[in-house]
Amino acid sequence: MGAASGTTSQLCPPWNGGAEKISTKRKPYSFLRCNVGSSFHALSLSDLEWRTSSFPRNRFALSLSHACKEPEAPALESGNFHACFDSNWFLKMLVKLQKKAEEVAPYLTGCCIYLVGMMGSGKTTVGKILAEALGYSFVDSDKLVEQSVGGSSVAQIFSQYGETFFRDNESEELRKLSLARKQVVATGGGSVVRPVNWKYMKQGITVWLDVPLDALARRIATVGTDTRPLLHFESGDPYTQAFVGLFMISKKRGEQYANADAKVSIQNIAANSGLKDIADITSTAIAVETLIQIENHLRGRDEMFA
Numbered sequence: 001m002g003a004a005s006g007t008t009s010q011l012c013p014p015w016n017g018g019a020e021k022i023s024t025k026r027k028p029y030s031f032l033r034c035n036v037g038s039s040f041h042a043l044s045l046s047d048l049e050w051r052t053s054s055f056p057r058n059r060f061a062l063s064l065s066h067a068c069k070e071p072e073a074p075a076l077e078s079g080n081f082h083a084c085f086d087s088n089w090f091l092k093m094l095v096k097l098q099k100k101a102e103e104v105a106p107y108l109t110g111c112c113i114y115l116v117g118m119m120g121s122g123k124t125t126v127g128k129i130l131a132e133a134l135g136y137s138f139v140d141s142d143k144l145v146e147q148s149v150g151g152s153s154v155a156q157i158f159s160q161y162g163e164t165f166f167r168d169n170e171s172e173e174l175r176k177l178s179l180a181r182k183q184v185v186a187t188g189g190g191s192v193v194r195p196v197n198w199k200y201m202k203q204g205i206t207v208w209l210d211v212p213l214d215a216l217a218r219r220i221a222t223v224g225t226d227t228r229p230l231l232h233f234e235s236g237d238p239y240t241q242a243f244v245g246l247f248m249i250s251k252k253r254g255e256q257y258a259n260a261d262a263k264v265s266i267q268n269i270a271a272n273s274g275l276k277d278i279a280d281i282t283s284t285a286i287a288v289e290t291l292i293q294i295e296n297h298l299r300g301r302d303e304m305f306a
């Protein structure tokens with residue numbers, strides 16, 4: 001692969017099935033240049049590895065990594081993304097993402113973006129893509145809590161110390177993050193329940209990823225509920241367990257997510273792009289919509305103060 005600096009970026013999630021299945025007849029552009037802030041990203045055919053053998057005609061798998069010419073350019077998890085999809089569509093979406101990020105970045109003036117939403121709503125997946133596009137770093141508040149408690153997992157913290165202990169640590173990590181700049185933060189799904197957390201998160205821009213419960217339950221059922229202690233109390237098959245648990249939680253949380261400055265509705269994205277199944281919406285498309293909603297929020301705010 002052509003990752004000269006050895007830095008590779010995962011641009012999309014390897015979610016269930018590892019593939020977005022859209023057929024294509026054509027090869028991709030031979031070269032794609034993306035500027036993100038001061039960093040330069042180049043995707044070329046040497047970075048795109050085509051493996052056609054194991055897929056039906058007009059379908060292919062793409063293994064993608066790219067070289068970061070700037071050492072300080074944000075690096076996501078190392079490892080390549082393997083998927084099967086329409087290359088032209090994907091590259092267009094990637095260009096759209098970079099263009100939108102370049103438009104929005106100067107107005108953000110380095111302030112942090114907090115993604116809020118129910119568990120499984122894609123805060124981590126979309127957050128990493130956004131951070132990469134904006135030249136921000138990515139942090140996951142659940143991971144920060146885990147580190148602060150000496151490396152125990154969220155599930156272990158819940159069972160060993162209880163939810164209140166977890167929430168106290170979560171608030172403390174959000175307080176520290178409120179002093180930071182240029183970070184995309186994937187918050188814990190329950191960060192919205194404490195008013196003080198909103199005070200910290202509102203130091204930046206808060207965005208709600210609004211995903212229907214059925215889609216959340218399908219995603220969570222795929223990976224299991226082991227890492228999600230609040231879903232451990234339900235019985236039934238993994239989908240039912242996840243759906244019932246999510247339903248109860250969402251009833252309790254009511255409209256708390258709606259306190260966010262901007263909302264990204266997956267159902268709206270599907271409706272606007274003519275897609276019947278929201279599972280067909282890629283995380284890159286959701287990241288683009290997130291930037292659009294952030295831009296709308298910033299415009300509204302500037303107009304209010306003009």
Ligand SMILES: Nc1ncnc2c1ncn2[C@@H]1O[C@H](COP(=O)(O)OP(=O)(O)OP(=O)(O)O)[C@@H](O)[C@H]1O
Nearest residue numbers: 013015119120121122123124125189219223282283
């Ligand atoms: N657009 C999408 N389409 C399908 N699956 C997705 C999409 N985005 C994320 N997923 C999958 O859903 C699961 C949850 O995603 P992710 O970890 O990004 O959510 P999260 O909001 O950070 O969850 P949590 O709050 O529980 O940490 C993962 O298995 C991920 O691969």
Ligand SMILES: O=C(O)C1=C[C@@H](O)[C@@H](O)[C@H](O)C1
Nearest residue numbers: 119142154188189190228229
């Ligand atoms: O929705 C919630 O309350 C949670 C979501 C996860 O991100 C973790 O923060 C934890 O499992 C609790």
